[in-house]
Amino acid sequence: MTADARADEENNMLEIKGLKVKLEDEDKQILKGVDLTVGAGKVHAIMGPNGSGKSTLSYVLSGRDGYEVTEGSATLGGEDLLELEAEERAALGLFLAFQYPVEIPGVGNMTFLRTAVNAQRKARGEEEMSAADFLKVIRAKAKTLKIDADMLKRPVNVGFSGGEKKRNEILQMAMLEPKMCILDETDSGLDVDAMKLVSEGVNALRDAGRGFLVITHYQRLLDHIKPDVVHIMADGRIVKTGGPELALEVENNGYADILAEMA
Amino acid sequence: MGFLQQKQEATAALLDGISVPAGAVWITAIRDAAMARVIENGLPHRRDEYWKYTRPDTLTAQDVIPAAPFEHGEAPMFDDIDRLKVVFVDGIFDADQSDDLEGEGLTIECLSDIVNKDIHWAKELYGQLEANGQTPVQRPLAALNTALAEDGIIIRVTGQVSRPISFFYKHEDENSDAILHHVIKLEEGASLTLLENGPAAARFNKVLEVYVADKAAFNHVRAQGRDHERRAATHIFGRLGTESSFKSFTLTVNGVLTRNECVLELTGDDAIAHVAGACVGDGDFHHDDTVFVTHDAVACESRQVFKKVLRNGATGVFQGKILVKPGAQKTDGYQISQSLLLDEDSQFLAKPELEIYADDVACSHGSTSGAIDEDGLFYLRARGVPKDIATDLMTLAFLAEAVEEIENEALADCILTRLEGWLERRRG
Numbered sequence: 089m090t091a092d093a094r095a096d097e098e099n100n101m102l103e104i105k106g107l108k109v110k111l112e113d114e115d116k117q118i119l120k121g122v123d124l125t126v127g128a129g130k131v132h133a134i135m136g137p138n139g140s141g142k143s144t145l146s147y148v149l150s151g152r153d154g155y156e157v158t159e160g161s162a163t164l165g166g167e168d169l170l171e172l173e174a175e176e177r178a179a180l181g182l183f184l185a186f187q188y189p190v191e192i193p194g195v196g197n198m199t200f201l202r203t204a205v206n207a208q209r210k211a212r213g214e215e216e217m218s219a220a221d222f223l224k225v226i227r228a229k230a231k232t233l234k235i236d237a238d239m240l241k242r243p244v245n246v247g248f249s250g251g252e253k254k255r256n257e258i259l260q261m262a263m264l265e266p267k268m269c270i271l272d273e274t275d276s277g278l279d280v281d282a283m284k285l286v287s288e289g290v291n292a293l294r295d296a297g298r299g300f301l302v303i304t305h306y307q308r309l310l311d312h313i314k315p316d317v318v319h320i321m322a323d324g325r326i327v328k329t330g331g332p333e334l335a336l337e338v339e340n341n342g343y344a345d346i347l348a349e350m351a
Numbered sequence: 352m353g354f355l356q357q358k359q360e361a362t363a364a365l366l367d368g369i370s371v372p373a374g375a376v377w378i379t380a381i382r383d384a385a386m387a388r389v390i391e392n393g394l395p396h397r398r399d400e401y402w403k404y405t406r407p408d409t410l411t412a413q414d415v416i417p418a419a420p421f422e423h424g425e426a427p428m429f430d431d432i433d434r435l436k437v438v439f440v441d442g443i444f445d446a447d448q449s450d451d452l453e454g455e456g457l458t459i460e461c462l463s464d465i466v467n468k469d470i471h472w473a474k475e476l477y478g479q480l481e482a483n484g485q486t487p488v489q490r491p492l493a494a495l496n497t498a499l500a501e502d503g504i505i506i507r508v509t510g511q512v513s514r515p516i517s518f519f520y521k522h523e524d525e526n527s528d529a530i531l532h533h534v535i536k537l538e539e540g541a542s543l544t545l546l547e548n549g550p551a552a553a554r555f556n557k558v559l560e561v562y563v564a565d566k567a568a569f570n571h572v573r574a575q576g577r578d579h580e581r582r583a584a585t586h587i588f589g590r591l592g593t594e595s596s597f598k599s600f601t602l603t604v605n606g607v608l609t610r611n612e613c614v615l616e617l618t619g620d621d622a623i624a625h626v627a628g629a630c631v632g633d634g635d636f637h638h639d640d641t642v643f644v645t646h647d648a649v650a651c652e653s654r655q656v657f658k659k660v661l662r663n664g665a666t667g668v669f670q671g672k673i674l675v676k677p678g679a680q681k682t683d684g685y686q687i688s689q690s691l692l693l694d695e696d697s698q699f700l701a702k703p704e705l706e707i708y709a710d711d712v713a714c715s716h717g718s719t720s721g722a723i724d725e726d727g728l729f730y731l732r733a734r735g736v737p738k739d740i741a742t743d744l745m746t747l748a749f750l751a752e753a754v755e756e757i758e759n760e761a762l763a764d765c766i767l768t769r770l771e772g773w774l775e776r777r778r779g
């Protein structure tokens with residue numbers, strides 16, 4: 089391992105230890121002790137039945153209100169994520185591609201993204217990107233994702249089709265160049281071609297440094313984005329971890345066998 | 352003693368010793384008639400249905416509550432716009448600070464000059480829309496204005512005037528109690544843009560009457576002054592002829608009390624009337640938009656778009672009515688009033704109304720009140736946008752629908768800049 093790679097390794101590692109989370113307003117435990125480490129440059133997939141807590145994990149990591157961490161920790165590059173505001177986590181390099189991207193009427197997609205890029209740069213003490221540079225970069229990236237100029241001008245996600253919303257998430261990811269990307273069911277709602285496009289987008293970002301946590305129900309996405317590790321989440325815990333073959337097993341047999349094995 | 356009688360007595364006591372200003376016979380007749388309306392109906396009382404949400408007492412009281420002029424140190428609104436500037440200081444026309452009152456395609460005069468002329472075109476028009484606008488709902492403060500106003504601007508537009516006229520209301524005396532009455536008449540095919548800005552006075556009672564003849568177009572953009580303690584009751588009365596258009600936008604930033612009434616009558620077929628407003632209030636702020644649009648002709652379109660952002664206990668009021676008279680077929684009426692409450696102490700009180708006596712019409716109205724969308728806020732923050740900036744982005748987006756009613760981009764930019772400034776100053 090080179091020195092650079094080792095630095096990335098330390099910087100970009102996502103470490104979750106014994107994470108227990110309940111709802112703030114309700115006495116409902118959702119995550120019941122999650123342990124997970126995603127190393128730099130690695131792709132981890134999480135599969136698991138509906139309601140097992142996958143999205144909750146992604147929200148808790150990215151700083152959404154409404155949850156209470158009762159135990160455990162989560163760090164990115166050694167920094168305690170749980171202590172930070174959502175925007176600070178983003179500036180640190182955490183990115184969540186939402187399962188359900190939010191529509192924001194009246195806020196232009198382009199304005200939004202430029203504000204986000206520059207806010208992150210500012211938070212990291214970097215120079216802001218000029219309007220001209222930004223335009224050049226976003227146009228090029230939008231083109232590879234087959235996002236037309238019109239979509240960039242429209243209000244964020246308003247009136248976008250399901251697939252367009254997902255592609256817009258990937259565009260944001262490409263613009264923000266995060267260290268650690270969590271993709272929550274980015275494949276759902278995508279047609280076959282869009283799935284390929286999005287996967288290529290992800291693979292293009294998959295250089296040595298960047299880690300990915302890909303939440304999906306389908307093996308299909310993992311054909312395009314080859315995972316290093318596959319986890320199965322059930323009832324708020326990671327119940328099984330394996331290689332890519334685990335995804336195939338789920339695809340063929342469902343979760344019954346795995347869950348039975350655990351019981 | 353009945354409620355009306357009580358009001359009449361209180362009003363008579365309040366106006367005791369006050370008489371209408373001197374002038375030519377015609378204006379005296381108009382002023383006397385207006386004064387009679389005030390005494391007969393009484394000044395607004397908080398038990399009046401039409402004043403249910405806004406307390407009128409400080410607007411009607413004999414004494415003015417002092418209001419300090421606000422030194423914001425910024426260039427006045429519209430300063431970069433090429434315009435014919437008419438300046439008032441504490442409600443008094445200031446010739447020295449104003450441009451020459453002349454322009455191509457129009458005549459422009461001071462009310463104080465025409466009231467001494469025996470013959471003037473405004474004779475038939477002054478106070479007429481105000482008088483007409485007293486039914487079905489009384490507007491005694493406007494009648495009081497007609498009776499007592501000594502200053503104002505009287506404009507007759509005969510051509511398409513591209514350079515806007517702007518009324519700039521300076522406020523210097525913290526005890527000023529200003530009354531202004533303007534009349535604008537647009538002849539057939541004429542067009543004019545009117546800009547208004549400035550706080551005007553500690554207390555300001557203003558009436559603007561606009562006659563829009565067939566195929567004429569009136570555009571109006573106003574920014575009410577930022578003095579925190581100022582109080583204002585304003586009325587716009589408009590009458591629209593065939594294929595004419597009337598578009599008015601108002602921005603209100605600060606001001607402890609504002610009541611803006613807009614009373615429009617569409618009397619010619621295919622006329623268009625748009626009224627919009629954006630207001631942002633922080634703390635001791637009460638803002639009331641009361642709009643009454645009457646459709647009395649065929650195939651007219653009206654739009655009311657009002658947006659209010661309220662925080663720290665500010666109050667917003669909207670009373671909006673669309674009245675479609677018998678025979679006003681193919682009416683297209685739209686009304687929306689929305690508030691964004693940035694905290695739980697602020698409130699929005701709305702009374703949207705439709706009253707329709709024709710069968711072939713399309714009218715819709717909606718009123719909403721809500722907090723900032725938490726999901727949207729989180730989405731922006733998850734992309735790295737700090738909470739205060741994300742909130743501002745969403746707040747501006749909320750106001751955008753009203754600001755977009757301004758067709759002229761340079762004017763819309765003036766308004767947006769002011770709104771952005773307001774938000775920026777409130778960031779932590």
Ligand SMILES: Nc1ncnc2c1ncn2[C@@H]1O[C@H](COP(=O)(O)OP(=O)(O)OP(=O)(O)O)[C@@H](O)[C@H]1O
Pocket residue numbers: 111118136137138139140141142143144145154187
């Ligand atoms: N705010 C909330 N209020 C009530 N229940 C909640 C809330 N958030 C999550 N839950 C519950 O927590 C559990 C986990 O939800 P989560 O969305 O994390 O599941 P998931 O694994 O992402 O499911 P899916 O595969 O369907 O997307 C579910 O039972 C869900 O109903």
Ligand SMILES: [Mg+2]
Pocket residue numbers: 142143144187272
């Ligand atoms: Mg989910």
